[in-house]
Amino acid sequence: MRLTMVGTGYVGLVTGVCFAGTGNDVTCLDVDARKIDALRQGRCPIYEPGLEELLERNIKNGRLRFTTDATEAYKDAELIFICVGTPSDDAGHADLKYVLAAADDIAAALKRFPGKPRTVVVKSTVPVGTTLKVRDRIRAAAPGTKFGIANNPEFLKEGDAITDFNKPDRVVVGVEDEETGALFRRLYDPFVRNGHPIFLMDILSSEMVKYASNNFLATKISFINEMANLCEAYGADIGKVREGMCADKRIGSQFLYPGLGYGGSCFPKDTLACIAMGQSAGVPVSVSQAVHDTNQHQRDRFFARIESHFGGNLKGKSLAFWGLAFKPRTDDVREAPALTLIRKALAAGATVRAFDPVASETARAELGNGPTIVSEMYEAAKGADALVICTDWDDFKSPDFDRLAAALKSPVVFDGRNLYRPDELVRRGFTYYSVGRAGAAPGSRAR
Ligand SMILES: NC(=O)c1ccc[n+]([C@@H]2O[C@H](COP(=O)([O-])OP(=O)(O)OC[C@H]3O[C@@H](n4cnc5c(N)ncnc54)[C@H](O)[C@@H]3O)[C@@H](O)[C@H]2O)c1
Incomplete structure (x- = not known):
């Protein structure tokens, strides 16, 4: 599958590298040009055991690319994973400005390249209701374009991120229809050969699973x-x-x-x-x-x-x-x-x-x-x-x-x-x- 990771931090980078490792074609987009420059040269901007080797290998075999160019990143993507930060704002709420900015970029790309079936996936940890807000925002900005929406919280631990991603205890995906659910089953199948479950559920519950687990x-x-x-x-x-x-x-x-x-x-x-x-x-x-x-x-x-x-x-x-x-x-x-x-x-x-x-x-x-x-x-x-x-x-x-x-x-x-x-x-x-x-x-x- 052709995937785009929006944000190449701890989650976006690990996710992108691991999905490339199972044969997907992955583009990682970030607004931080220094990070992207380093990654293009195979240099890992974060310390995560095992990540740099996988990065090099997947760049060499042509399955992993890095860019700051939104057009290049979104043009052919079938699945777009939003992996940007959701830090606390002054009142303790999750600040959604990066998530919503990414949604706006995606809406602009959908308008420019209509007709391709795509799914927008919120992987960032977001308050319950945010994924539907992202869906509605893209719909409003790019009316008439067709896209699926999903929430796919990430449970990796820094320090063991590669192992956690490749052998997850469980995969949780919030979807609105069976077709999107089937897409995720195909995507994650190589990661759950150990028999661990993929839980498909409604989007609100999926968002809540992440908060309930961390809390x-x-x-x-x-x-x-x-x-x-x-x-x-x-x-x-x-x-x-x-x-x-x-x-x-x-x-x-x-x-x-x-x-x-x-x-x-x-x-x-x-x-x-x-x-x-x-x-x-x-x-x-x-x-x-x-x-x-x-x-x-x-x-x-x-x-x-x-x-x-x-x-x-x-x-x-x-x-x-x-x-x-x-x-x-x-x-x-x-x-x-x-x-x-x-x-x-x-x-x-x-x-x-x-x-x-x-x-x-x-x-x-x-x-x-x-x-x-x-x-x-x-x-x-x-x-x-x-x-x-x-x-x-x-x-x-x-x-x-x-x-x-x-x-x-x-x-x-x-x-x-x-x-x-x-x-x-x-x-x-x-x-x-x-x-x-x-x-x-x-x-x-x-x-
Ligand atoms: N770090 C973890 O261990 C972990 C684990 C599970 C879930 N999460 C969740 O995943 C999300 C990402 O966390 P992280 O630690 O990877 O964040 P991070 O801060 O390390 O990385 C976020 C990246 O997104 C980029 N970015 C911001 N806006 C962008 C845009 N519009 N387009 C492209 N790139 C953009 C930033 O430049 C940055 O490189 C958060 O919601 C976090 O709660 C994190």
């Missing part, structure tokens, strides 16, 4: 953090509580890791969008609100712990940060806890030296010259009054503790991801703070 996962994270905070207050160990709790099959163990809370380009904005949808409809959304509030509170609480260690005054202190990305295996720093903590530390008068295996550039674009970002993890720790760990990259899981202690001015570690055993760190002479493990090493300096 639920965010809820698990806020829930375990709330339990971790209770553990701290009462001297229990969240690690042990987690084990005991997660052995129950009804509960499971995924997304139940205590820490600094969720970040990234999806959970924070999708939780807010759910709250905004509820408020618009007059439906109470107190669970979603609590999930969001707990998540924000978790960062503040961790920062308060750092401040309190230094007697409430960070002025003149030097802090090392390991991890800038919102999670490992990505360079995405959108809503990353590290950025919140670094901004707070700088505002409180501390200096910051930070390291991340891949997110230096994206973090620098957000933080400017405030922190010093270095290219080696022990270099970040050099002369620092404490180390703060914000991302659970594998690189940080078994460090050379002697080297770390020698690099730090004082051996203090604030571990926002519970990477180490408190008793081991204490034995090695560190003052060690983690999340939810107040009683992990009674009488020790682990907190």
Whole structure:
């Protein structure tokens, strides 16, 4: 099939590359000329394991093209996937300006090249009702043109995006007619040979599946953090509580890791969008609100712990940060806890030296010259009054503790991801703070 991806970010690019990988002819359109230039040369503008190899392979075999030219992108497309961003606006609603601009471009193209059967697919995460709004907007701007409409939410995780896309747990598609449903069954057939389901449903439900899924996962994270905070207050160990709790099959163990809370380009904005949808409809959304509030509170609480260690005054202190990305295996720093903590530390008068295996550039674009970002993890720790760990990259899981202690001015570690055993760190002479493990090493300096 001839496909066009509108937007070549984390979702559009991965989707385009993976569909090209199963033999489709894919054109990726973006308004960002620098991104398109890089992609044409086979250079991946984002860090995503495995993506660059697939990109090169599919460019070479002629199935994948990149352009900023809307005419070229839309002229022959049978399926047009809208994969542009839907960030939060100031009131927490999903800002649809990129989606609606893409709809206008598509309408203009349909008018110029009528007669071809096409389907417009909203893949961006959008509030319930948006896909039909896109349909109506295109109909109004290009009256008489024929096109199908669908919603196809994406569930990939950054860091595992290629595997998630190629072997999805499920594919969800909202359609208005059986013909469009059959088209999607053909398109996704190579991806569900493992027997995983394709759910065809109405468009409104399909849009809601995405919000319900992300909101639920965010809820698990806020829930375990709330339990971790209770553990701290009462001297229990969240690690042990987690084990005991997660052995129950009804509960499971995924997304139940205590820490600094969720970040990234999806959970924070999708939780807010759910709250905004509820408020618009007059439906109470107190669970979603609590999930969001707990998540924000978790960062503040961790920062308060750092401040309190230094007697409430960070002025003149030097802090090392390991991890800038919102999670490992990505360079995405959108809503990353590290950025919140670094901004707070700088505002409180501390200096910051930070390291991340891949997110230096994206973090620098957000933080400017405030922190010093270095290219080696022990270099970040050099002369620092404490180390703060914000991302659970594998690189940080078994460090050379002697080297770390020698690099730090004082051996203090604030571990926002519970990477180490408190008793081991204490034995090695560190003052060690983690999340939810107040009683992990009674009488020790682990907190
Ligand atoms: N990132 C994820 O892990 C993920 C996972 C599932 C769903 N989603 C959803 O997918 C959507 C896209 O997310 P993303 O992270 O890929 O966004 P992104 O910000 O990485 O990429 C969006 C791209 O769209 C381009 N763009 C904007 N307007 C355009 C237009 N009119 N024509 C062509 N290109 C245009 C931008 O230049 C940018 O390159 C969002 O709704 C998001 O919630 C994201």
